[in-house]
Amino acid sequence: MDRFKTDKSMQDKIDKLSKENARLRLMLEKQDYRKNKVKKRQRRFRIIGAVLIITGLVFLGLLMYGTYSNYKRARDIKKLQEQRASAAGGNISPDGILPEYRKMYKTNSDLAGWIVIDGTDINYPVVQSKIYQEFYLDHNFDGEEDEAGSIFVDARNDVFLPDDNIIIYGHNMKNGSMFGTLQHYLDKDYYDSHSIVSFDTLYKHRIYKIAAVGLSKISDESDDTFKYYDFLNAEDKKSFKEYVKNIKSLEAYETGVDLKYGDKLVTLSTCNSVEEDGRLFIVAKEVNKNGKD
Structure with a gap:
């Protein structure tokens, strides 16, 4: 127990x-x-x-x-x-190239000229690649990759003949560089004080008066719509009149500057965010140094 x-x-x-x-x-x-x-x-x-x-x-x-x-x-x-x-002001070389562009042309033979709009930040060399249209979308004057690209002429254009309408492209940069300041032209008051464009080719100084500021968009090639960026030369008076009619239908306001058959034009083109694939364009006509036809 x-x-x-x-x-x-x-x-x-x-x-x-x-x-x-x-x-x-x-x-x-x-x-x-x-x-x-x-x-x-x-x-x-x-x-x-x-x-x-x-x-x-x-x-x-x-x-x-x-x-x-x-x-x-x-x-x-x-x-x-x-x-x-x-x-500037030097002697013209035997090949006819203006003195201010001779050295630049040796650096890059794609140089087509120079664009200036007084009172703005637009003061750039203009290039043109005949081989690859979009090369200068993301390459600078020295051929280096650059998201800002360059100001460049449409590869289809003959700048020196010249065509009836030379189309010049540039990015709408947020910092205002390249063609970033073109957006200001949607304001008529801005246009009134910045209506003259200087676009030199390698061989000649040229002055242009802005005739239209408009908004458009990139369309498919198959679309039967007016494409301002496809007008390079007028076949005749009728086709030029049709072009002017279409431009006027897209303009943001009336500038009071008339366009007539035989005018030599430049069109500045850049992106615009108003709509998808939107574009802002400016059409200017060549005038004399006093701003007259």
Whole structure:
């Protein structure tokens, strides 16, 4: 009997110790769980922190690259502007190229001329690739890749003959460079004070008076719609009259400048966000240095 009691007492102690052991084990497991949870949370925070740092560095790098690209672009254009100004008034070479463009032409034989609109930021060399129409959409004057591209003439145009209508393209840059300031021409008051365009070819200084400012869009070639960017030459008076009628239907306001058969034109074209594939265009006619026909 006493032995039975002793065995029972021993079993009770064993059971008590087992329960205590189980309790301690459960406590340790909970502690380990909490530690692991904290470690996972810390690891997650470290990963998120690393991602944020990397993202910030990438953004900063892109910002610095964009800033540098804008600086380099402006610096390169400034050098060309200074080169043009310093050579102006010199002697015309035997090949007939104006002195201000002789050195530039040696640098890039795609040079077609120079465009200036006084009182604006538009003061750029104009290039033309006869091989690949869109090359200068994303290449600068030196042939380097550049998202701002260059101001360039339609590959179909003969600038030097010249065609009845020379079409000149440029990006609508947010910082106002290239043709970014053309959007201001939707304001008639702006037009009134910036209506003269200078577009030199390699061989001749030319002055133009803006006759129309309009909005349009790029259409499929198969669409039977008026495409201002497809008018290069007038077959006759009738076709020119039809062209003028279509231009007038798209203009933002009346300029009071008439277009007549025989006029030599330039059309400046850039993107516009009013609608998908939207375009803003400006048509100007050649005039004398006094702004008269």
